[in-house]
Amino acid sequence: MTVIDVHSHYVPRGWPNLACATGGGSDWPWLRIESERDATIMMGSAEFRRIRRTSWDAEARLADMDADGVDVQVVSPTPVFFSYSRPGAQAAKAARIFNDLALDICAPAPERFVPFCQVPLQDPDAACTELDRCLAAGHRGVEIGNHVGDHDLDHEGIVTFLQHCAQVGAPVFVHPWDMPSSPRLNRWMAQWLTGMPAETHLSVLALILGGVFDRVPDTLRLCFAHGGGSFPFWVGRMDNAWHGRPDLIATSEHPPSHYLDRFSVDSVVFTETALRLLVDTFGPERVLLGSDYPYPLGERPAGKVVREAGFLSEAERARVLGGNAAEFLRQATPTSSAPDKPT
Template sequence: MGSIDVHTHFVPRAWPDLNERVGPGAWPSLRVDSEHEAMIMVGSSEFRRIEASCWDAEVRLAEMDADGVDLQVVSPTPVFFSYEQPGDQAVKVARIFNDLALEVCAPAPDRLIPFAQVPLQDPDAACAEADRAIASGHRGVEIGNHVGDRDLDDEGTVMFLQHCADRGIPVFVHPWDMPGSPRLDRWMARWLTGMPAETHLSIIAMILGGVFDRVPPSLRITFAHGGGSFAFWLGRFENAWHRRRDLIGVSELPPSGYLDRFSVDSVVFDPAALHLLVDTLGASQVMLGSDYPYPLGERPVGSVVERSDRLDETQRTAILRGNAERFLAL
C-alpha cells in the first residue's frame, strides 16, 4: 500500500467575489493567468504564484502516483483563514472555501481527504462550522496557530479543541501570519525562521497554558513542519521548567510529559532532522507530510523518510502510513 500525506493544500480555480458575497475588504482572489498558472491576490497585492496542481485533481493524482502516495489530506491555504475579520464574515468565507474543497476532492473521494477551515476568532461559530463541514464530507479541520495575539491556550480556542476531542475531529495546526520587519522581509526569512518559531511557540502555549491538562487525551492534534524548532530546543525548555519553576512550572507535568499528546509531520527535509524528531517524540508521533504543491514542500514526497538509514521497517511504515491511519481514524 502507498503512503499517506497529511500535509497538502488546495486552491480552487475560481471562487465568488468575496466583496459581493461577504462584504468589502482586502479579500483573497485569484488572477488566472493561463490554463495552468494563476496568482493569489490579497486585495491588489500579489501573494503567491500557483499552478494547476492546486486545483486540478487529475494533476494531483498523477503526481501522487509518481511519488507512491495513496492518500492526501487536502487542507486550506492559510491565507483563506480570515481570522483578522469579524466573525460573521469569517464564517461566510469558511463556508465558501469548505464547499469548494469538497469540489476539488470530489473526483477522487477515496484518495483525497478534505480538511475544513473554521472561523477560530468566534469559537461558537468555529464549532458549528466544524460540525457542518464534517457532516458535508470533511474529515478534519486545519487551524492557524494563533488568532492575533491569542495563542492556542486562549479560552475560546481551548473550547474549540475540547469540541474536536468530543466529536473525534482530527486537528492539523499550521503556522501563519508571521510577523514582518526589515530583517525578516528579506530572503523569505519569515518562512525560513518565522514559521518554525511560530509552531514552537504554540506547542509551548499548549503545554504551559495548560491545554493538555484540560483537554482529554482523545484529542488528535498534529503540528506542521516537524513541530517547528520544538524538538531541537526541548532540552532547553525542560531545563527551564525545572530550574525556573517560579515562572515556567505552571503545567502539571514537565514538557517531556506531554510528548505523546501531539504529533508532527515529517516536512524537515533532512534525515538528521527526522532522526531528531523520532529520537525526541518517538516514531509513533511523526507522520509523512510534504506541503504539496508549494515550492518549499518536499518532492518526491517521502524522500526524507526513504533516505534515512536509521529507521527500521516498523518505524518507516508507521511514519509513511500507520500513524496517519490512526490520526484519521481510517
C-alpha cells in the same frame, strides 16, 4: 502499505467576490487567472503567491501522487484563506465558501483525497458549528492556524473549540501562519525560514505552559506542520527552564517533555538528521508523512527522506509513511451538541 501525506494544500480555481459574499471589507483574497495552468493569489492589489493547476486540478494532483508513490493525500486550506482578522460572521461565510469548494476539488477521487476544512476560529461557537457541518458533508478533519492575532492556542475560545474537536473525534492539523514582519524578516523569505519554525514552537509551548494539555482530554488528535518547528530541538532547554525558574515557567502540571505523547508532527524537515531528531524526540509513532504539496518549499518526491532514512526499521518506516496517519485520520463522529466549556 498505504502511503498517506497529511500535509498538502489546495486553492480553488476561483471563488465568489468575498466582499460581496460576506458583507463587505477590503483586501480579500482573489485569484488572478493567467492561463489554464497558472494563476496568482492576490490580496487586494498585491500579489501573494503564484500557483499552478496542481492547486485545484485533481488530475494533476493524482499524477504527482502516483509519481511520488503517495496513495492518499490530506487536502487542507491554504492559510491565507483563514480570515481570522475579520468579524466572525464574515469569516464563517468565507469558510463555508472555501470548504464547499474543497469538496468539489476532492470529489473526483474520494478514495485518495481526504478534505480538511477551515473554521472561523475567532468565534468558537461559529467554529464548532462549521466543523460539524463540514464533518457531515464529507470533511474528515480541520486545519487551524497556530494563533488568532495575539491569542495563542491556550486562549479560552480556542480551547473551547479544541475540546469540541476531542468530543467529536475530529483530527486537527495546526499550521503556522501570519508570521511577524520586520525589515530583518522581509529578506530571503525569512518569515518562512525562521518565523514559521518559531511560530510553531511558541504554539506548542502555549498548549503546555498554558495548561491546555492538563485540561483537554487526551483523545484530542493534534498534528503540527513542518516537524513541530524548532520545538523538538529545544525540549531540554524548556525542561531546564521549567525546573530552574518554576516561579515563571512551571505553569503546567509537568515539565514540557511529559507532554510529547499528546501530539504528532509531520515529516517535512528535508534531511535525515532532522528526521532522526523527530523520531528520537517523539517516537516513531508520532511522526506522520507530510510534504507541503504543491508549494515550492515542500518535499518532492513526497516521503523521499523517510524512504531513504537508514536509521528507520522497516516497521518504523511503514508507520511514518502511513500507519500513523491512518490512526490520526480515523473517522470522526459528527454531532450537533453544544461544545463543552473549558474547566
